[in-house]
Amino acid sequence: MIRSRVLAVAAVVATATTLAACGTDSAGGGDAGPPQPGGTLRYGLSGAPTCSDPAQSGTNQTIYVARQIVDSLTDQDPATGKITPWLAKSWEVSPDAKVFTFHLADGVTFSDGTPLTADSVRDTFDAITKLGAAKATLGTSYLTGYVGTTAVDKLTARVEFKAPNAQFLQASSTPQLGILAASTNAKPAEARCAGDNIGSGPFTYASYKQDQSVTLAKRAGYSWGSAVFAHQGEAYLDKIEFTVVPESGVRTGSLVSGQLDAISDALSQDEPQISSAGGRVLSTSNPGLVFGLQPNFTRGVLRDPVVRQALLPAIDRKQLVDTVLGPQFKPATSVLAANTPGYVDQSLTYDPAKAKSLLEQAGWVPGPDGIRVRNGERLSAAVTFSAVFAGNQAILELVQQQLKQIGFDLKLDLVSTPESLARSASKDFDFSYGNSTRADGDILRTSFALAGRNLNGRGPIPALDAALDGQLSTIDTAARNAQLATAQREVLSNGLYIPTIELSQAIGAGRNTHDVKFEASARLQFFDTWVSGR
Structure with a gap:
């Protein structure tokens, strides 16, 4: 059941070995010739923008x-x-x-x-x-x-x-x-x-209909593009029409039939269909904070630091990738993705025996249904999440099964993206599940500093607080990376985050869509994009 369920949401991506891979190839086969100005790119978003x-x-x-x-x-x-x-x-x-x-x-x-x-x-x-x-x-x-x-x-x-x-x-x-x-x-x-x-x-808003569609128009006279852009002057496209298409099958069908030119979150089972129609899947890994469970230190069983520590070795991250996502995704090996400046491998080893031992030493004993109890309290907590990434539910369903093996009852709480953001802001959750993309290790401060988001609701942790502040104090790369390494160790040793997998982007592009590119934080930049054949 799980095998067939998770394969249906697996995304096809390629592991990046640099800061972020550039998906710069033309989508169609053969030489498409020089870029052609004009035309409209019709893009299918997998979710609605939250704000313009x-x-x-x-x-x-x-x-x-x-x-x-x-x-x-x-x-x-x-x-x-x-x-x-x-x-x-x-x-x-x-x-x-x-x-x-x-x-x-x-x-x-x-x-x-x-x-x-x-x-x-x-x-x-x-x-x-x-x-x-x-x-x-x-x-x-x-x-x-x-x-x-x-x-x-x-x-x-x-x-x-x-x-x-x-x-x-x-x-x-x-x-x-x-x-x-x-x-x-x-x-x-x-x-x-x-x-x-x-x-x-290079573009302006022509129309914006919340939860439905957005149209952008080319900015006439634009001539101050980034040094990273492949050409200077105006963008090639006249318009970009974004349509919100949450259903993956509908997105892929619309791409293959030519109703859309590119789509978000291309799925593995749809790659042959996209390729047979002359398209391709472009991909890159996201730098920054990996997907993971962030525990609320102020609620229920997650107040116990031993419980939080036991969860780290209880998750088989390789199984998540192999079963849910496929070989082109990467298991999390730290709080940061491997292509983030300052990343250090934290060797997140799967060791359920260690997890059970920690819990038993802390007085959590198996109950009649296998879920551990202590002083009449069940070892149970809910994870609040949204479908911002197509594989989230399947990943958490498998995590749920893995944690059950050590006697932890993980309940899944799927909500809309706006509700997830609101619940996080008000700290109305046991676990919050998500990630945060940025091509800089300072994302650790944003996520975990006392003066940052601090979704954990934690108090002072001197070594962590000193490292998060210290990495701001030097422009020397080696010295800054040393502070970021300490911060990663402290986040994990104090149970502030339970990493699962590294996120990647997978964009389906039609045969007439060319030079869809990722910027450094794995988001799309359409300045150099162009369409042919119409």
């Missing part, structure tokens, strides 16, 4: 859309991880990593015609801090300790922090810190989700 505002974006499907309308101060090369120019043509970082000075490109305008200036940088960052962590979760974490931005002159912005913030340069490449026009920055959070955000990006 790049600053408030978080899920992959949201960022696929929002990334296209906003430019960032910098970009990150997906092959090397190097930070490269975009809106800023150059920059300086103070030795103490407190001051970042950006020299902006001249002649850049927002889609409402207003010019990009140093004031735009200041207004954007100020607005993100006003949105707050509840709305702009990632952006506010990147701006931790933000003092303010000074317009030194029209095209020079000096960004200052009260404490070292070495991660900020990479953060300046993310869509969450993309620079927006004054008209957008002046709006309250809810209004910014309505689809009329004004950026300087």
Whole structure:
């Protein structure tokens, strides 16, 4: 039963050996010739974007859309991880990593015609801090300790922090810190989700229908693309039409029949059908926090640190990959994915005997149904999750079976993505299941610091807190990576996270769709994409 159930949701991806693989090939077979400008790309999203505002974006499907309308101060090369120019043509970082000075490109305008200036940088960052962590979760974490931005002159912005913030340069490449026009920055959070955000990006919003569809139109006159882009000037596509298609079979059928040109979350059983129609599956691994269970330290049996420790060796991660996902996925070997800067292998070994021994020593004994009990309390907790990734339910069903073997009763609580986010924010869960993508090890601070999300509801852990702060204090890569290594060990040894698998993206592209590319954080960038044959 499980074998057939999980194979139906397995995604086909390729393991990346660099920071993130670039899916740069044309989708169709043979030489498609030089890129052809014009045409509309019809894209099938596997889930609805949660908000049209790049600053408030978080899920992959949201960022696929929002990334296209906003430019960032910098970009990150997906092959090397190097930070490269975009809106800023150059920059300086103070030795103490407190001051970042950006020299902006001249002649850049927002889609409402207003010019990009140093004031735009200041207004954007100020607005993100006003949105707050509840709305702009990632952006506010990147701006931790933000003092303010000074317009030194029209095209020079000096960004200052009260404490070292070495991660900020990479953060300046993310869509969450993309620079927006004054008209957008002046709006309250809810209004910014309505689809009329004004950026300087290669596309603009033409229409936005929540939970249904989004249409983007090419920005005429765009000429300030990232140094990572394959060409300069305007984007090739005239339009991108995003349609929300939650059912995987419907997405694939629409791709094969030519009703869609590309789709999210291509599944393994559909690859032969896609290939036979002349298409292909493009893939890359996500850097950042792997998929895992994050326990709430304030509730039920998860208050017991021994229980949390016992869960680490109780999960057979290789079985999750082999049974649910296939050989091209990777079992988690740390809190961070293997292609994340600062990653260190933590050797997450499957050892159910060790898990049982830990529980028995802590007084958890098998009950009549095999589930352990202590002082009349069952060893049971629920995991709250959503279907942001097609394999989530099947993975957790298998984890449920694995944990039952050590006497732990894991209950599955599938909810919508908005409810999952709300439950996480209010800490209304036992376990929260998810991941967080970023091509920088600072994602550990975002996820686990006392002043970060801290979904665990934990108190001080001196070694962890010192490491999370310490990695912000140096721009020396080796010294920073040493702090990140300590942080990974401390997260696991204190049971803050129970890793399962590394996430990958798998995009189905039709025969006439070319150069669909992944940026450094494994999200799509459509600037170089083009279509042929119509």
